[in-house]
Amino acid sequence: SQTIHQWPATLVQPVGSPLSLECTVEGTSNPNLYWYRQAAGRGLQLLFYSVGIGQISSEVPQNLSASRPQDRQFILSSKKLLLSDSGFYLCAWRHRGTYEQYFGPGTRLTVT
Amino acid sequence: TQLLEQSPQFLSIQEGENLTVYCNSSSVFSSLQWYRQEPGEGPVLLVTVVTGGEVKKLKRLTFQFGDARKDSSLHITAAQPGDTGLYLCAGLQSSGDKLTFGTGTRLAVRP
Numbered sequence: 001s002q003t004i005h006q007w008p009a010t011l012v013q014p015v016g017s018p019l020s021l022e023c024t025v026e027g028t029s030n031p032n033l034y035w036y037r038q039a040a041g042r043g044l045q046l047l048f049y050s051v052g053i054g055q056i057s058s059e060v061p062q063n064l065s066a067s068r069p070q071d072r073q074f075i076l077s078s079k080k081l082l083l084s085d086s087g088f089y090l091c092a093w094r095h096r097g098t099y100e101q102y103f104g105p106g107t108r109l110t111v112t
Numbered sequence: 113t114q115l116l117e118q119s120p121q122f123l124s125i126q127e128g129e130n131l132t133v134y135c136n137s138s139s140v141f142s143s144l145q146w147y148r149q150e151p152g153e154g155p156v157l158l159v160t161v162v163t164g165g166e167v168k169k170l171k172r173l174t175f176q177f178g179d180a181r182k183d184s185s186l187h188i189t190a191a192q193p194g195d196t197g198l199y200l201c202a203g204l205q206s207s208g209d210k211l212t213f214g215t216g217t218r219l220a221v222r223p
Contacts, residue, residue: 032209043200044155044213051209059210090154099143099162099204101211103154 002027006091006104013111019064019078021107023091026072031093033074034101035066038088050074051096086111115139116201116214124220125191133186133199133217141203144177144184145211149198191221 003026013019025031032051036044046059048066056066063082067075074091088108094101116137125131135144143162147155159168161177161184168175172195174187184201201214 034210043216046210046213049210057209088152092154096209099145099160100157101145101202102157103147106152106154108152 002093002102004091004093004102004104006089006107008107009105010108011110013081013109015083015111016080019076019081019085019109021076021089021091021109023074023076023104024072025093028093028095029071030096031072032096033068034092034094035074035076036090036092038090038106040088044090048076081111083111085109116203116212118199118201118214118217120217121215122218122220124222127192127221127223128190131188131191131219133188133219134183135185135201135214136183137203137212138182139203139205139212140181141212142181142206143204144181145202145204146175146184146186147200147202149200150196155198155200188219191219193221193223195219196221 005024034049035047037047038044049057050068053068053071064078088106090106091104092101116135119134143160145160146158148158149155159175164179164181166177172189176185199217202211204211
């Protein structure tokens, strides 16, 4: 069966510091991968998605970037965090040609 | 930009009551998913509907996809405190790689 991991689970970082969040998927190959941000108790904002290694589509101009160095690894980064980067970050995967999308457990980021 | 509007935004009901959550759009979707999310966790997929007019049941939850595949509803019968959470609908367009998520409905069921 497929599983998706995210780490760290929680992170507190000062303004101006770098960021690296990692997401890995097990039990599948060539998935579409997604990064979302969620404001407190609200809907999901798609940040980036990837349909293959090295292929990144950006949805929202921002202080963040994404990379996919391996088939089942998706990384969200920032060189200098802003207060507005605080939020709940979710990684998800889906097989192309199917409907169902599955989410990881999320990372709570607080920028102070 | 395709939008999925959910209503109501917030709902607080007593255990045992029935409720319906709506998910509406002006766009046609090839499929629509419903998720439930608890605080501090990722959304969990409840159901996928694909065919216009399709109805699916998951215990006390009934999901319906509109005939024109632009809207959906979630009906919960005899709500229980365990149903508490954030409910999200999400639509996938036939040509797309990404889901469009609804604005969310926060449900609280009081014992």
